[in-house]
Amino acid sequence: MPRINQLDAHVVNKIAAGEVIERPASIVKELMENSLDALATRIEVDIVKGGSELIRIVDNGEGIHPDDMLLAVSSHATSKIKDADDLFHIHTMGFRGEAVASIASVSRLHIRSRQPDADTGRELEVRSGQIGEVKPCGCPVGTRMEITQLFGNTPVRRKFMKTIGTEFAHISEQFSRIALANPRLHAVLRHNGKTVYELPASENLLDRIKMLNGTELTDKLIWVESEAGPCRLWGYVGHPSLSRSNRKLQYLFLNNRWIQDRSLQHALSEAYRGLLMVGRHPVAFLYLEVPPETVDVNVHPTKTEVRFEDSQQLYRLLLSTLRTKFLSVDLNSNMSLPRTEEGQPDVTEAEQNETREQLLNWANEQVKSWQPEPSRGHSYSPRELAAVLERTAPFQPYPELANSSSLSAKPVTDGETPSSQSVPATGLSKAIQVLDCYLITETEEGMTIIDQHALHERILYEQFRERVLNSAVESQKLLVPLPIEMSNREVEVLLDNQDVLTQLGFGIADFGKNTVLLDRYPVMLAKANMTNLIHDVAEELDRPGKKPDRRDLIDHLLHTMSCRAAIKAGQRLKPEEISSLLEQRYLFHDTHHCPHGRPTALTLSRADLDKQFGRLG
Template sequence: MITDVSSRIQQLSASVINKIAAGEVIERPASVVKELLENSVDSLATRIDVEIENGGAELIRIVDNGEGIHPDDLELAVASHATSKIISAEDLFQVRTMGFRGEALASISEVSMFRIRSKQADQPLGREMEVHGGLVKEPQACGCPDGTQIEVRELFFNTPVRRKFLKTQSTEFAHISEQFTRIALANPSLHLTLRHNGKLVHDLPAASDLRERLELFFGSELANNLITVEAEHAGTRIWGFAGHPNQHKGTRKNQYLFLNGRWIQDRSLQHALGEAYRGLVMVGRYPVAFLFLEMDPEQVDVNVHPTKAEVRFQDSQVLYRLLLSSIRNRFLSMDLDSKFSLDKRPDDNLPPQSTRKDSQLLQQELATWAKQQLEQRRSEEIANEQGPGQLPFPVTADPVSSPVHDADEPELLQDNWPPAPASSSSGGPAVSSHLTDIAQTHPASPAAEIRAMQVHDCYLVVETTDGITVIDQHALHERIMYERLRERILAGSVEIQKLLIPITVDLPARETGILLDQTDLLNELGIQIQDFGGNTIALVGYPRMMAKADPQSLLQDVVELLESSGRKVERRDLIDKMLHMMACKAAIKAGQRLSLEEMESLLAQRHLCDDHHHCPHGRPTALKLTRSELDRQFGRLG
């Protein structure tokens, strides 16, 4: 409690000063890992082993085979502002090491149970020292291999408020893994390992090619779609990889910028990167990049941020233009259309059998949906006749945990991502009968007599009593799927397709942690996942309505949505955003050809929606042209 004495200026104790400094440098376990990894890199280590327990709250152990610390310097290593990397103020503008302030070990040892062991190659024995919450114990001789081993236990044990603000184990480990990833990308020649709760997460042997390491962290699909970038001007060099424009993401988290081996954030360079992709990436999407800047340390000030994540360039405009021109020139020398064409017409490159199969699946899905709506309408009529006390609609599925399908289902054995269930072997007649029943239930519906055609495999042109209506097939189906998903979730009756063989998806550790933290939310939406170990997520169940969605793409979109939503978003708003995304993934796409029966079924469902005029994102689903407007355009009036 603050007393009246606080109104007078007081000299703070060394312990309080160190705790304040620790608050600036050590925000969470990942901050400890970052500082210790940077020290190991500066020690010229060729191998670094990282071991974590309980997301770093219980244990952080880092072992390297670097140069080690001289026995007489061990106590100075945990003293404030004691460093071997600079001597004078002028040295701040010649910094070539990761660390230089001499604050890290002092800050860490102030808020943890800290132990350090170190041995230099020319010394017969090593030296060990413990620091408990800032209280330094006498160093002791010990036997240990060359290099340094640091253990940080019970982080923030003496600052309970800070410890209380730690997130879940998976979240904290995701942040740790992100720091590990940055160091690993900046130093591909290092052999690095990472363990969490005894499980080996990463074992990265030294690599001569950065692309090999990128593939380990981000997967082969992204690694195979990277474009080499290299440029140099006036002693400043930029090199690395920029993602193909089709490898865009929902956030900037996959834009890695390194300056002289140090990961940095710089808005100007991020803006230059965005400008380089202008016109190639949709608004709201961000390119992937792994870029390395090499320049004279005198041209940059790295001492402007507590964690050294932000820097100040002497001439940022030169860097801006160099980055922009290097990527743009690279694009101009390439034929990007060959890959873009894959996204325009997905059916063009598929064999006729695949196209027919997709068409049949869509037909089955639409027919099933129409049948369910019919049964629900009939049940409502029966319930009204029976009076109060009866269920207003039939229970067609158990709550979220059902249905579990039998092991002998051929779809599950042949394909890990099974198609939607078939509703009728006759296809067309079944759909037609559903439409007839729907028309009888809703006699006022204009879908009773449908005259429609598809244009550019994207729009449906429908004749109406007073003109024509042009419908965006994706936007309309997206609205239908959104309302269907929302209704099922509110009723707690999402039909789950259980997988006998789970689908495993490899994601960056940061994204894995985000998904595992939101397991309850995903279960509510019918997406069932499990931790498969390392950076792998196992998808064990999903909504049957999402049968045609790609699992990896689905989980990737979920992660991006969770990341972009921020911490303060309301749960219901987050669920609604998730429904928007899921409906978009499940809906038919532009460029997908529909049969007459599919068009009729889709148009019949249109009038079952609460708002069939707009898709969940607010775009119109249809444009109307009245007969009088058509007559006026063709000069038939008067």
């Protein structure tokens, strides 16, 4: 067995850096938190090539004392705590004294800092753990840290870095978390000289959320607030109509620190149980304030996971707060939801007039879109109903698809008898709709129950897929491009995949200020909500893990697009729409399952029905 060796400090720092400094985003997080602990009110972050060439953090905080410059780059040296008891009364973002030393051991670090009462500043350079000499310099009050040659002395670590776009996406996410946790902070993020975010200090959290995620999202947020003993919960949660296919827009903050906690995420999901479709996740910006002594933040190298003294109390607080709030608001309304936030100024008369005008406009729109339901006073006999259906002209929910040359059904020539495989002569084009979700029809086998959304989703997927493979996707050009507000990451993902989107029939252009312009879209998706669809496409393109090849990526996007454009559960269909949907079922080989694998239909045989009714004898 090999002998045990005592590792030198340089190797120890490199090992520690592997835990703390995972990628460039880790450096941005650690240094921005140091700036906050130094009481900075303005932080500027400059990034070049995703952080692989340059990371610069400049703040206007209290600066570093000249005599502490060398200690600042030493391991386990900190101004945040003095003894073990302080670990249970943490009021700062950092406390271990590892971050700067870890950064210095795997990069070239240049520090300039000056305190308010000092005439000059001090500068220090560390190259891969080799500490230079502290020198006087001229600089403004605060601290500037500049990192270059990241992982230059550890080529293996550098090899594991992802693309520039991916690394900057992680940086942008860390920046957003800190900006959301500290709305009174003036924060600036630049990439390759271009300003990505310029977030002025604000007393209003909603303004900060709006600048990061756009107006369309903030218009559907609901203010929540409650207390339980020494614990306080407050923030915003999304209306059930505002959901995402992943949890990226679920922000949980504990004492102004972004955290991940499965228990709290489960409570959030439970609060929305029954309000969201399967596979959808709520949007939330929630803030917890608890006494520092009741939580242990020293359980994870990056301090993103914590241990609560009483996690069940917080679970109940979050769950009950949201459920109580949902019971007090009209979740069926399309109106912008009322929001109040502690510390906001009183509403002025001008704002009241504007709100009144918005309500009147909304009411007018509701009146215009209202249609009387069919009279229920007359019921058709089966013979009368059959006669009505036979007189009804075929109708396509998406008329342009019926005339598509890409459909697999062959045209019928004069004198030719239609194939029995096209639409079976079983009366299947006639069905009744129940619960505005299922279609029930009689077949030769017995009775078939069809999920209208799953079937239509499969039909759209097959039609869209065939057109994409044949490069025959037709696009509708908009006379006036549609602006869509998104997060910076979503914009970047869409612009990086413009070739794929073009192949699918979309036209996307950058409009600046976290906005893209949609100037054309596939004709097949004319009835879809384009804003929601583009958000879902961006989420699909930004899935974590290994990026799929182009063919798989397009297939994933087709799943998303067909699901978004398909008839929804709860949508009432006209008889001609039902007939059209059922007839299209036989235009493709596999319509037994939707693209996500759910069955489109279930069949109950005559024998099954007889058995249920005791007719077996």
